[in-house]
Structures are given as structure tokens and as C-alpha cells.
Amino acid sequence: MGQSERAVVKTRLDVQFSANARRNGATHGRPSADVERPSHGGACNHADSLADGVISTGPKVAFTAEDRDRLVANHIPLVHRLCRRFRDCGEAQEDLVQVGCIGLIKATKKFDPDRGVSFITYAVPVIVGEVKNHLRDHGWAVKVPRKIQEHKLAVQRAVESLGHILGRSPTFSEIAEATEISEAEVYDTFEVGNYGRPLSLDAEYDGNGTKDSSTQCTACLAAGREAWSRC
Amino acid sequence: MPTLLGRFMTPDPTQDMIELRLPLKLEYLNVIRATVGVIAGTLDFTYDEVMQLRVALSEIFELATHLAEHESADEPGDISFRFEIRPDGLGVRVGAAVNVVRDLVAQDQDEGRALLDSLMDSVEFDTDGTVHMVKYRSVREST
Incomplete structure (x- = not known):
């Protein structure tokens, strides 16, 4: 894979990343030009190879902030896609994506290329876990x-x-x-x-035209009962 | 108090009774739901049956609170539930300050009544304005 080709891969979405991860995973263990890619000077190449899903066999290298920036930026679509799984959970999608991005950042910090797995493999459970934890604690x-x-x-x-x-x-x-x-x-x-998910006691109620403050709360409770009984 | 359960003390000393009297306010809906859940659960009703009992009683409770809200302007009054622990199941007699029965019987096609019929094994409307319902246990032997 040449320099220009790699640049194209870098800009693709996560779908391509995971396809790459599979392909490279299949050749794992064999000497391959793709896997044993020589460094092109500068730590950025680590981030590139990670984004391509290449299994690193070299010595452990700490990523620079720039590497992580690139990894995060490249995987934002992955976060969006993972968060769509939780669209029925009652939380705003944007909030979940934010939480998912925090998970992605955590994943870039903790990812260890020496483990022999691609970044996606590690990041997906971290992101999903972060979102689930958020729903558990704040839902x-x-x-x-x-x-x-x-x-x-x-x-x-x-x-x-x-x-x-x-x-x-x-x-x-x-x-x-x-x-x-x-x-x-x-x-x-x-x-x-x-x-x-309780209803707001201040919510406007116009079911039977009774809108005075004393019936407002109870009316809401009546409507809420329907939501409750589903649980 | 018009039609509460005080005068219906059925003289069966072998039958255990639990009575619950609540103000006709929707805030207390959860009280009746939780109570009937625990009573029926201890009587070895199945999970589904317990849920049916909960829905049936909350339906009556909701109807009564609705009537109380629209009929009596001042005091909402009370509602009484009497649970009769029977060897074959659970009987519930409901009496309220508002006439629930009149409303349930008046409209035969009313979905409230249809719901009760499908959730309970026997539903009787008494002339004194109380509702008597029985739910039989499907699992006979205690595990």
C-alpha cells in the first residue's frame, strides 16, 4: 500500500476501517508488506497505521497528542453509528454522541498497539460501554x-x-x-x-379543558400512568 | 360516606381479610398497585396473573378518581379495597365514595368493563355500588 493509497484510506469512513481490520487480521502472523510497513518518519504514521487497522508488531510507542487528534477525528462517524443503536433510550442523540466521543478519546489514550488488535476492535466496546454507563447513571x-x-x-x-x-x-x-x-x-x-421518565408537573394539560393549577399535576399523573403501566 | 365497605363484613372467620382505604387521588395509584402485587405474589399467583390484578385494580382506581374529580366538587372521598384470601385465589371487593358500578354497568360496551372481564375470572356488580371480583390461581400446589 503506497503513501497516496494510505491517504485515501485515512479519509474513508469506519466501514472501510473495519473491512481493513478484517483483511489485515486474516494475514496476521505472516510476513506481509502491509503489516510490516516501514515508518515514514514521525509519530503520525502510528496513528495512520492504527486507523488503517494494521497490526503493529513494533516496540511500544506512546502517541502524541496529534496522533490522537487524528484518530479521534477519523472515528467520529463510528461514534455516530454506534450511538444510533441507543436512539430509543430517551436521551438526545447529540448528548449520546458527546458521551461516545469521550469514550473514543479514552480509547485513544488507553489503546495498546502491542496487543495485536486493531484500534476499532478496542474502541467499539469502550465507546459503547461509555454510552451505556451514561444511560445507567443519568437515564x-x-x-x-x-x-x-x-x-x-x-x-x-x-x-x-x-x-x-x-x-x-x-x-x-x-x-x-x-x-x-x-x-x-x-x-x-x-x-x-x-x-x-416521569412527566413534568408543570406540563400544560388540555385533556378536558381543566387547566387550573390544582388539577394540573394530577392530570399529568393520569397521563403518566399510561407511560408507567408500560414498564 | 355513601358506599364504603363497612357494612359488608362477610362473617367468614376462616378467611383472612386485608383492607385498604385510600383517598380518591391519583397520587395513591402506586399504593394500590404495589399492595395488590405483594398480596397476590405471596398467594403464589403467577407473574402474569399478578400483573393482570395490578392493571384491573388500577383501572377501577383510575375510573373512581376520574368520577370523583368530575362529580364531587369539594371532597374527593375515599375508595376501599378488601382483599379476601381464598384457598383457590383472591377476591377483591371495591367500594368507593363515587358510584363506580353505575358507570361501569351503564355502558355495557365500555372498555373499562371489558378490560375487567378479561383480566379477572369473575366480576360482579352489586346493587349497593360495590364491585366484587375474583381471580383464581392457575398454579395449585405451592412450590
């Missing part, structure tokens, strides 16, 4: 203890899997037994979903 309007959130997920999983095993909906004692959560704690998970 709840009312903070629910982590333990109860985890119980809620465990209960949902158990209801599903026990339903397949038993051929009917499980009882609570069965859920408690399967999840190794006490029955009382299973009941605690009932109301967890209710605190995800």
Missing part, C-alpha cells in the same frame, strides 16, 4: 439503587426463561428461587420502572 430521573436495578433485570430474565421452562408464567417464589433474590426484594422491583 433515571429518580435514582434507583443499583442493586434494585440489577434485581429488576434479573427478575425480567427469570420470568422469560422460567416461562419457557415451565410453559407458563412463573410464581414469585419460583422467580425468587431462580434468581436467588429474596421474595421481598422481588417485590421491590415492581415499582422500579416507574421512575425512568
Whole structure:
């Protein structure tokens, strides 16, 4: 791959990057001109080769700020694409992309080319993890203890899997037994979903033409009930 | 208080009873949902059945609060739930300061009533303005 060809690859989107990563991954271990690319003077080439998904076999070299800038800039479309997975989570897409970019920056800082994997391979789980952590920590309007959130997920999983095993909906004692959560704690998970997205008490309500301040809040609660019952 | 449950103390000493009386305000919707969830859960109802009970009772509660909001200008009044722990399931008698039954029976096609019929195994409307519902357990033996 010549200098000009590499410059073209650099400007392509992440789809091409990952294709490159696969191709180079397949030739990993064999002496190849692509893999054993000589340095063209200056640390920037490390960033180039990383963006191309080339597996580095050389000694560990710390990246300069410029390298990282380039890596981040080249992978912004990847962040956008990953964040689209979470578009139904109720958070603004722009916010998620920002968080994803923080994840991308973290990935450029922590990436170790000596591990023999391409940058994309490392960056994707870091970015997705950052977004998921954000949703976990900030997606709840009312903070629910982590333990109860985890119980809620465990209960949902158990209801599903026990339903397949038993051929009917499980009882609570069965859920408690399967999840190794006490029955009382299973009941605690009932109301967890209710605190995800409460409606604003100031929201304007014009359902029945009653708009005075005393009915405003309760009217909102009535509308909110519909959202709650989905959980 | 017009049609509350005080005068309906069914004299069955073998049957355990739990009574819950709430103001007819939507803030307390979660109280009834959580309560019926725990009661039914301890009686070995299945997860789906518990959810059906929760929806049925919140439906009645919501209807009653809606009526209270539009009928009685001053005080919203109360609503009472009496849970009868039966060997084969759970009975619930609901009485409210507003006449829920009249509203449910008046419109036979009303989706509220259809919903109750599909969620509960038996729904009876009494002339005194209370609703009596029974949900039977599908899993008989306790695990």
C-alpha cells in the first residue's frame, strides 16, 4: 500500500476501517508488506497505521497528542453509528454522541498497539460501554439503587426463561428461587420502572379543558400512568 | 360516606381479610398497585396473573378518581379495597365514595368493563355500588 493509497484510506469512513481490520487480521502472523510497513518518519504514521487497522508488531510507542487528534477525528462517524443503536433510550442523540466521543478519546489514550488488535476492535466496546454507563447513571430521573436495578433485570430474565421452562408464567417464589433474590426484594422491583421518565408537573394539560393549577399535576399523573403501566 | 365497605363484613372467620382505604387521588395509584402485587405474589399467583390484578385494580382506581374529580366538587372521598384470601385465589371487593358500578354497568360496551372481564375470572356488580371480583390461581400446589 503506497503513501497516496494510505491517504485515501485515512479519509474513508469506519466501514472501510473495519473491512481493513478484517483483511489485515486474516494475514496476521505472516510476513506481509502491509503489516510490516516501514515508518515514514514521525509519530503520525502510528496513528495512520492504527486507523488503517494494521497490526503493529513494533516496540511500544506512546502517541502524541496529534496522533490522537487524528484518530479521534477519523472515528467520529463510528461514534455516530454506534450511538444510533441507543436512539430509543430517551436521551438526545447529540448528548449520546458527546458521551461516545469521550469514550473514543479514552480509547485513544488507553489503546495498546502491542496487543495485536486493531484500534476499532478496542474502541467499539469502550465507546459503547461509555454510552451505556451514561444511560445507567443519568437515564433515571429518580435514582434507583443499583442493586434494585440489577434485581429488576434479573427478575425480567427469570420470568422469560422460567416461562419457557415451565410453559407458563412463573410464581414469585419460583422467580425468587431462580434468581436467588429474596421474595421481598422481588417485590421491590415492581415499582422500579416507574421512575425512568416521569412527566413534568408543570406540563400544560388540555385533556378536558381543566387547566387550573390544582388539577394540573394530577392530570399529568393520569397521563403518566399510561407511560408507567408500560414498564 | 355513601358506599364504603363497612357494612359488608362477610362473617367468614376462616378467611383472612386485608383492607385498604385510600383517598380518591391519583397520587395513591402506586399504593394500590404495589399492595395488590405483594398480596397476590405471596398467594403464589403467577407473574402474569399478578400483573393482570395490578392493571384491573388500577383501572377501577383510575375510573373512581376520574368520577370523583368530575362529580364531587369539594371532597374527593375515599375508595376501599378488601382483599379476601381464598384457598383457590383472591377476591377483591371495591367500594368507593363515587358510584363506580353505575358507570361501569351503564355502558355495557365500555372498555373499562371489558378490560375487567378479561383480566379477572369473575366480576360482579352489586346493587349497593360495590364491585366484587375474583381471580383464581392457575398454579395449585405451592412450590
